[in-house]
Amino acid sequence: MELLEKVAREAEERTQVPAYPVSVEKVLKAVILSGDFWKIVDYSDEPLPLVAEILKILNREGIIAFEGSQILLTEKGAEFVKEANIQPPVSHRCKCCNGRGVVIDETLKDAFEKFVEIQKNRPPAIHCFDQGYVTPENSFARVALADDRGDLRGKKVCVLGDDDLMSIALALTGLPEKVTILEIDERLINFIKEVSDKYNLNIDARVHDLRKPLPKDVVGAYDTFFCDPPETVEAIKAFVGRGVATLKAERCAGYFGVTRRESSLDKWRKIQKVLLDMGLVITDLLHNFNEYVNWDYYEEMRGWQLTPVKEPPKEIWYKSTQFRVETVKGFKGFNEPIVGDIYNDAESSTT
Ligand SMILES: NCCCCN(CCCN)CCCN
Numbered sequence: 001m002e003l004l005e006k007v008a009r010e011a012e013e014r015t016q017v018p019a020y021p022v023s024v025e026k027v028l029k030a031v032i033l034s035g036d037f038w039k040i041v042d043y044s045d046e047p048l049p050l051v052a053e054i055l056k057i058l059n060r061e062g063i064i065a066f067e068g069s070q071i072l073l074t075e076k077g078a079e080f081v082k083e084a085n086i087q088p089p090v091s092h093r094c095k096c097c098n099g100r101g102v103v104i105d106e107t108l109k110d111a112f113e114k115f116v117e118i119q120k121n122r123p124p125a126i127h128c129f130d131q132g133y134v135t136p137e138n139s140f141a142r143v144a145l146a147d148d149r150g151d152l153r154g155k156k157v158c159v160l161g162d163d164d165l166m167s168i169a170l171a172l173t174g175l176p177e178k179v180t181i182l183e184i185d186e187r188l189i190n191f192i193k194e195v196s197d198k199y200n201l202n203i204d205a206r207v208h209d210l211r212k213p214l215p216k217d218v219v220g221a222y223d224t225f226f227c228d229p230p231e232t233v234e235a236i237k238a239f240v241g242r243g244v245a246t247l248k249a250e251r252c253a254g255y256f257g258v259t260r261r262e263s264s265l266d267k268w269r270k271i272q273k274v275l276l277d278m279g280l281v282i283t284d285l286l287h288n289f290n291e292y293v294n295w296d297y298y299e300e301m302r303g304w305q306l307t308p309v310k311e312p313p314k315e316i317w318y319k320s321t322q323f324r325v326e327t328v329k330g331f332k333g334f335n336e337p338i339v340g341d342i343y344n345d346a347e348s349s350t351t
Pocket residue numbers: 130131132133134163164228229230231257258259292295318320350351
């Protein structure tokens with residue numbers, strides 16, 4: 001449909017985010033299902049800045065209307081989607097594992113319940129470090145996934161950045177031989193140290209800015225790493241590159257999230273190329289594995305300025321795909337100093 005083409009082209013011009021007729025179609029499919037901006041971003045799986053711009057252009061074209069906090073199809077819009085046979089999205093996601101492929105079963109239950117208690121006193125997510133933590137159940141699903149792939153028992157694990165409190169979740173299970181956490185935010189390091197002392201978890205927790213090279217004793221000393229970087233290619237290089245630099249050999253694993261909320265598939269392609277160039281193979285890609293608890297600084301984030309209707313998010317809307325990567329022959333980490341802005345690009349929305 002030439003309308004989809006036209007809207008896509010204009011939206012790309014205005015946002016500098018790659019846009020396709022399919023992008024416009026996915027936004028329309030989402031609008032059929034929900035009038036809530038955050039749900040439309042979630043269902044469309046397109047970067048927030050692009051969704052906001054597409055909605056504004058469709059409104060100008062008389063296809064959708066903004067009524068209070070709702071985003072609705074107009075008569076003309078309903079006509080258009082019928083003509084174009086655009087239907088609402090359908091989900092067949094597994095209710096038992098929530099589409100993650102792993103469950104927190106008996107062997108992890110005790111540690112999980114302790115974690116749920118402990119994390120109640122966690123420091124709140126703050127804007128300056130692009131923090132946004134995942135649900136406690138999600139942190140443990142990551143533990144289950146890594147244990148399912150054989151990446152934890154008797155292994156040395158390094159966590160790079162930890163507002164998700166992965167270091168505590170991992171240590172509570174007693175599965176890894178050692179857990180090290182490098183984190184820029186002193187509040188988090190103090191909290192993790194307190195919990196480690198109280199529960200005798202023996203977590204090696206250090207304040208460290210990952211834009212700087214790793215501490216010497218961390219390089220090439222671990223079997224598995226976890227991180228959840230900000231969504232720029234630079235940040236992926238910094239966090240994942242550093243993660244790879246902590247690994248001791250080939251066939252070691254790394255885990256991290258990449259979102260569709262702040263990354264177009266064109267950026268995904270760049271990210272995946274960076275991963276392959278580091279000598280990594282992507283063994284698992286679990287869509288919407290990670291669900292981020294809404295942070296209270298939403299009015300400060302760029303996305304809020306872009307939304308066509310000003311209504312705070314009610315449910316979890318920010319999700320990411322969990323990547324599992326493995327090193328093969330010729331892998332190399334990235335341990336040079338990082339300069340410049342690792343938090344912002346044209347697709348960023350929550351920084
Ligand atoms: N700014 C709020 C959302 C940030 C999510 N990002 C950091 C998550 C840290 N747990 C990146 C998510 C995917 N890489």
